[in-house]
Amino acid sequence: DEEEQKAEGSSDLDTSSDEEEDENVTNPTETRDPKETDAKEEVTEEQKATEQKEQKEKKTSEQEKVQNKAPSQPAVFIPVDRSPEIQEARLKLPVLAEEQVIMEAVRENPGIVICGETGSGKTTQVPQFLYEAGYASDGQIIGITEPRRVAAVSMSHRVAKEMNLPPQVVSYQIRYEGNVTSDTKIKFMTDGVLLKEIQKDFLLRRYRVIIIDEAHERSVYTDILIGLLSRIVPLRNKKGMPMKLLIMSATLRVEDFTDNQRLFRTPPPVIKVDSRQFPVTIHFNKRTPMEDYTGEAFHKTCKIHRMLPPGGILVFLTGQAEVHNLCRRLRNAFPFRKNNTTAGEWQPPHTLKYLKAKSSLPRIDLDNYSALPVDEGDEDREAGIGDEEDGGSDLDIGDDLADSEEKADPSIPLYVLPLYSLLAPEQQAKVFRPPPPGTRLCVVATNVAETSLTIPGIKYVVDCGRVKKRFYDRVTGVSSFKVTWTSQASANQRAGRAGRTEPGHCYRLYSSAVFGDFSLFSEAEITRRPVEDLVLQMKDLNIDKVVNFPFPTPPSTEALVAAEQLLVSLGALEEPPRTGRVKQIQQASLSCPITPLGRAMASFPVTPRYAKMLALGKQQDCLPYVIAVVAAMTVREIFEDLDRPARSEEESTKLTQRRARMTQMRRLWAGQGAALQLGDLMVLLGAVGACEFAGCTPKFCEDNGLRYKAMVEIRKLRGQLTNAVNAVCPEVGVFVDPKMTPPTEHQVVCLRQIVLAGLGDHLARRVQAEDLLDPKWKNGYKTPLMDDPVFIHPNSALFKTLPEFVVYQEVMETTKMYMRGVSAVEAEWIPQLLPQYCHFSSPEESPLPWFCSSSGTIRCHRKSTFFRVGWQLPAVEMA
Ligand code: CDP
Ligand code: MG
Numbered sequence: 008d009e010e011e012q013k014a015e016g017s018s019d020l021d022t023s024s025d026e027e028e029d030e031n032v033t034n035p036t037e038t039r040d041p042k043e044t045d046a047k048e049e050v051t052e053e054q055k056a057t058e059q060k061e062q063k064e065k066k067t068s069e070q071e072k073v074q075n076k077a078p079s080q081p082a083v084f085i086p087v088d089r090s091p092e093i094q095e096a097r098l099k100l101p102v103l104a105e106e107q108v109i110m111e112a113v114r115e116n117p118g119i120v121i122c123g124e125t126g127s128g129k130t131t132q133v134p135q136f137l138y139e140a141g142y143a144s145d146g147q148i149i150g151i152t153e154p155r156r157v158a159a160v161s162m163s164h165r166v167a168k169e170m171n172l173p174p175q176v177v178s179y180q181i182r183y184e185g186n187v188t189s190d191t192k193i194k195f196m197t198d199g200v201l202l203k204e205i206q207k208d209f210l211l212r213r214y215r216v217i218i219i220d221e222a223h224e225r226s227v228y229t230d231i232l233i234g235l236l237s238r239i240v241p242l243r244n245k246k247g248m249p250m251k252l253l254i255m256s257a258t259l260r261v262e263d264f265t266d267n268q269r270l271f272r273t274p275p276p277v278i279k280v281d282s283r284q285f286p287v288t289i290h291f292n293k294r295t296p297m298e299d300y301t302g303e304a305f306h307k308t309c310k311i312h313r314m315l316p317p318g319g320i321l322v323f324l325t326g327q328a329e330v331h332n333l334c335r336r337l338r339n340a341f342p343f344r345k346n347n348t349t350a351g352e353w354q355p356p357h358t359l360k361y362l363k364a365k366s367s368l369p370r371i372d373l374d375n376y377s378a379l380p381v382d383e384g385d386e387d388r389e390a391g392i393g394d395e396e397d398g399g400s401d402l403d404i405g406d407d408l409a410d411s412e413e414k415a416d417p418s419i420p421l422y423v424l425p426l427y428s429l430l431a432p433e434q435q436a437k438v439f440r441p442p443p444p445g446t447r448l449c450v451v452a453t454n455v456a457e458t459s460l461t462i463p464g465i466k467y468v469v470d471c472g473r474v475k476k477r478f479y480d481r482v483t484g485v486s487s488f489k490v491t492w493t494s495q496a497s498a499n500q501r502a503g504r505a506g507r508t509e510p511g512h513c514y515r516l517y518s519s520a521v522f523g524d525f526s527l528f529s530e531a532e533i534t535r536r537p538v539e540d541l542v543l544q545m546k547d548l549n550i551d552k553v554v555n556f557p558f559p560t561p562p563s564t565e566a567l568v569a570a571e572q573l574l575v576s577l578g579a580l581e582e583p584p585r586t587g588r589v590k591q592i593q594q595a596s597l598s599c600p601i602t603p604l605g606r607a608m609a610s611f612p613v614t615p616r617y618a619k620m621l622a623l624g625k626q627q628d629c630l631p632y633v634i635a636v637v638a639a640m641t642v643r644e645i646f647e648d649l650d651r652p653a654r655s656e657e658e659s660t661k662l663t664q665r666r667a668r669m670t671q672m673r674r675l676w677a678g679q680g681a682a683l684q685l686g687d688l689m690v691l692l693g694a695v696g697a698c699e700f701a702g703c704t705p706k707f708c709e710d711n712g713l714r715y716k717a718m719v720e721i722r723k724l725r726g727q728l729t730n731a732v733n734a735v736c737p738e739v740g741v742f743v744d745p746k747m748t749p750p751t752e753h754q755v756v757c758l759r760q761i762v763l764a765g766l767g768d769h770l771a772r773r774v775q776a777e778d779l780l781d782p783k784w785k786n787g788y789k790t791p792l793m794d795d796p797v798f799i800h801p802n803s804a805l806f807k808t809l810p811e812f813v814v815y816q817e818v819m820e821t822t823k824m825y826m827r828g829v830s831a832v833e834a835e836w837i838p839q840l841l842p843q844y845c846h847f848s849s850p851e852e853s854p855l856p857w858f859c860s861s862s863g864t865i866r867c868h869r870k871s872t873f874f875r876v877g878w879q880l881p882a883v884e885m886a
Contacts, residue, residue: 083141088171097169100128101282106136112276113137113216117240118252120222120264123280125257125500126461126507130162130220133253134193135170137216142251143192147215152198154226156181157428157435158460163195182612183723198228203612205235206547210243216251221458222264223256223496225531225560231541234557235548237270257458258496260528269557285506287468287513295517300471301329303516305336307469311514312341312421312447318466318511319448321456323501325475325490328651330425330451337449341421419447426452426462429644431716438462454493457500461507468505468513470498472521474529479536485793487820494529498522531560538562539570539615543579546601547609554597564597571597573768576843577619579605607735611728613641620765621732627757630732632692632750636758638724639691640816640828645717669712670802672697677804681752685759686805686813686830695721696747760840763832766814767841771797771826773811788813788826791844800825812837 089097097103102123112119123129134149143149153159163179163186170177175188179195187194198219205211217236222229236252243250254264254275265274296303304322311320324330422442426435439462442448450462454474474493479486493501498515505511515522533541545553553567574580580599601609608618617637624633639645649666653659676693677683685692694711698718701707708715750758763770771788774796786809787796797818799806805813808831816828837844 083144085139085141085144087135087139089169090171093169093171097128097132100132102128102132102280105278105280106132109133109278110136110140112278113140113251113253116276117244117250118237118254118271118275120254120256120261120275120277121280122256122259122261122277124282124284124503125458127280127282129255129257129280130158131166131169133218133255134166137218138170138193142215145215148191148213149193149216149218150201150211150214151193151195151218151220152201152229152232153195154198154221154224154229155428155455156197157432157455158221159195159197160432161436161439161460163193166193166195183720183727198226198232199612201232202228202235202544205232205239206544206609209239209548210246210248211239211250212248214250216253218253218255220255221257222254223258223260224458225263225529225533227531227533227536227538227541230531230533230559231545233264233559234270237557257500258528260496263531263559267557267559270559284503285508285510287502287506287511289502290512290514291519291522292514292516293518295472295521300324300473300516301333304469304471305333305340307514307516308333308337308449309340311467311469311512312419312449315467315512317419317447318509319442319450319462319464320467320469321462321465321504322449322451322469322471323456324451324453324471325473326453326488327427327429328648330427330453331651333451334423334425337421337423337451341423419445421449422446423449423451426450426456426460428453428455429714429716454497454501456504457497462504463508465504465507466509466511468501468511470501470513470515472498472515472517472525477536485818485820485824492521492525494527495522495525496528498525533558533560533562537570538566539573542567542570543574543601543605543609543615543618546574546580546599547606549601551600552598567597571599574605574615575599576768577608577615577765578602579608579615579619610735611731613637613728616765616769617641618765620761621728623761623764624732625736626761627754629750629754629757629761631747632754632758633761634725634728634732635695635721635747636688636692636762638721638728639695640688641724642717642720645691645694645713645721647712647714649712665712668710672711673802673804678749681755682749683804683808684810684831685755685762687803687816687828688758688762688830689755690804691828692747692750694718695725696749700746759830759832760836762830763814763836764840766816766830767844769815769817770832770837770841770844771813771815773809773813790818793818793824795824797824797826799829800827803829805829805831 102109102121109119109121121129121133130151130153134151137143137149151159151162153162159179159181163174163177167174167177172192174186175190177193177195178187178191179185180187180200181197182199185196201211201217204213211217217232219229219232219236222233233254240250240252252275254261259279261277264270265277292303301324304324308320308322322333324333424434424438426438438448438450438460441464448462448464450456450465456462472493473490474497475488475490477486478489502513502515505513542553545556550556553571554561554564571580575582579602581602583599604619604622607622608615611618611621613621617640620633620637621630624630646669647665649662649669651662653662672694673690676690676697677686678689678693682689694713695718697711698707698713699722703718703722705715707713708718769790771790774784774787774789784796787798790797797815799809799813803826810831812832812834813826813829814832815826815830817826818824819827
């Protein structure tokens with residue numbers, strides 16, 4: 008693995024303070040009423056006796072050893088009143104067997120790492136261990152971070168239920184909402200939420216323990232949190248305010264955290280939870296379908312359902328469109344109908360139809376069900392299913408059934424559920440509930456089901472072996488989603504989902520040779536995304552030399568330099584001293600301190616470009632609009648994806664109608680005249696305004712091609728941004744007015760300038776007729792950093808206008824390089840609002856905005872001349 012890194016520098020981890028801490032932990036009730044303690048100890052003894060008895064069989068000799076040399080038990084034990092069913096279920100979780108080992112390690116070390124398979128009980132149980140051991144009993148709390156919102160919310164509900172405690176005590180906080188109270192003892196949150204809290208209180212005084220969950224995902228915020236906590240924990244201990252750090256991972260690959268001198272000088276101990284993982288038989292395909300893996304997944308799932316004994320099926324695909332496509336095909340193939348006369352009963356479909364289809368299949372040995380034939384032929388193509396003209400005689404069917412009746416009932420309906428992160432939460436929650444009686448569960452998921460959520464009852468996994476990832480070009484800033492092979496570690500995680508409750512099977516839709524070529528592990532996210540937001544957050548924490556930050560995996564120096572340069576040009580960091588040579592500027596610019604504007608920007612939970620817009624937004628009463636536009640740009644994909652393929656005539660007509668309606672609404676929201684110049688951002692503003700005006704109902708969204716979940720998020724984000732702006736700038740006194748009136752012409756002009764000020768480095772100019780040397784540049788735009796043209800998308804409000812200068816939100820590479828979120832810019836604003844990007848020629852010279860090099864390619868340097876100085880502009884004051 009190429010992410011290997013050399014340990015250098017020294018850590019300020021102070022081990023001497025840890026002993027002080029131990030005392031505090033072993034005797035946290037010191038200051039309490041002794042009677043209370045006695046009473047608690049009584050309960051403790053009783054409970055402990057039961058617990059220990061229950062755990063006795065599970066203990067390994069190693070554990071005994073650790074236990075013998077360990078110091079005395081904690082003085083407190085906070086009793087938890089669990090229901091017998093919960094208690095029984097808990098005892099089956101592998102992590103319970105390690106409770107002693109984990110708690111000893113926590114007591115003896117400032118930080119530990121826990122590794123255990125998904126489903127072994129880390130997330131739900133470890134916070135409970137700490138709670139019972141008194142880590143939340145002195146007014147401080149236990150915090151757990153999750154990279155995904157859905158996990159933070161569902162885990163807090165689950166733990167509250169297990170502990171029989173109300174949500175005021177076991178709470179969650181995610182970006183837009185939470186139920187934390189002053190009684191909260193265990194708090195689940197997203198990693199981004201904790202990062203924000205560190206900005207407010209670097210020592211995290213509220214917390215006694217921080218658990219970083221799902222560390223193997225290597226999400227950027229998780230990585231940064233680990234880096235920060237590697238400093239915060241020793242600092243707290245030094246100050247006599249003990250704190251513990253637990254890092255939990257579903258894979259054993261934790262060297263980036265443990266063997267990393269920059270992070271922890273003394274490597275934290277690693278505790279492995281032996282998961283009660285049942286064996287999973289892996290079946291590779293002989294062939295590897297290069298294109299139609301969704302089709303391949305369909306055939307495989309059909310086969311499993313028809314031939315193999317009961318047990319849920321989990322299919323891994325790469326994206327939402329594929330998930331829906333496969334769900335539809337499977338539902339068509341194995342429909343079920345609710346019988347209206349007997350509620351709750353599910354009517355099997357027309358059995359005969361399926362038996363006939365089945366009779367043409369090869370026979371398998373049902374006692375050895377791992378021997379599912381590798382799909383080589385077309386005997387099982389979609390067309391054959393339900394085709395009553397085809398197939399064998401009734402006698403054949405009977406024969407066939409004789410063997411299979413016991414284990415596999417082909418007439419069982421398939422209960423098909425989609426699962427992906429943009430799915431509405433109610434829909435997501437369905438996968439945790441048992442399927443309707445008499446059906447087989449089949450979940451078609453993206454890689455959200457890989458580690459953070461455990462779906463009960465899965466016995467078969469179908470793995471397409473691919474993953475959709477966002478790629479980001481560090482130099483040009485172009486993003487694209489690409490489907491690539493996953494890593495071996497991920498493929499093994501996926502396979503592991505099949506062995507949770509009994510032995511299972513994983514069908515890989517690719518050959519073992521292809522698997523051998525997979526990379527061993529997935530790269531840390533931090534190495535493949537822009538880092539300007541992180542750099543700004545760190546500067547706000549007064550970490551000026553970001554290059555020296557103890558990242559578990561450091562981003563490239565190039566990426567850090569690009570981030571600093573952007574932040575300097577946005578005015579968030581102080582200008583570096585200019586020493587002439589490019590190299591020196593870059594090195595110097597890696598430690599620019601933050602400006603007051605930068606501090607304000609850092610307090611807005613959006614990317615720095617948008618934060619700059621918010622900082623400028625108070626002018627001309629534009630703030631509510633700026634907030635709405637920024638919220639809409641931050642929430643991805645507000646429009647529904649209606650370009651998906653239709654499965655039926657009827658659906659196709661419906662989709663065409665809806666697409667037409669969406670186009671019509673886009674045009675309406677884009678407005679005319681002055682408004683139209685704001686382009687796609689006006690469409691966003693119009694959509695938000697119209698939706699709020701209609702009360703933001705699911706029906707309104709459905710009717711107009713908007714994604715309801717996105718619109719609800721925008722509403723929440725508007726509220727959050729409004730609060731943030733008010734906190735920075737109380738005199739502005741902006742308030743959330745859900746019902747915005749459209750901006751005036753004057754305001755639209757200001758909005759366009761504000762947008763330009765934020766997106767200055769995303770400026771593009773239409774190629775002029777005289778420069779059109781190559782037909783590929785037709786209607787193309789030139790940007791400062793790219794050699795190739797970028798284009799305005801046909802769906803854009805400005806597709807017909809093609810203004811000379813535009814700014815864009817981002818460039819996405821799909822069939823072409825398309826700009827998203829395009830807005831028109833007046834040329835004369837550029838030198839006024841973006842002087843940092845302009846090189847001013849002397850007044851006598853003619854304006855020479857771009858120049859052609861001798862080789863004939865169109866070039867533009869960041870610092871090339873735009874215009875002469877001295878244009879009079881309708882001014883937007885810069886911060
Ligand atoms: O964190 P880890 O993957 O190690 O396991 P966990 O999330 O703590 O899950 C432990 C067990 O609780 C699993 O068997 C889950 O199926 C179950 N669980 C559940 O039944 N309902 C939930 N909402 C969450 C977990
Ligand atoms: Mg977990």
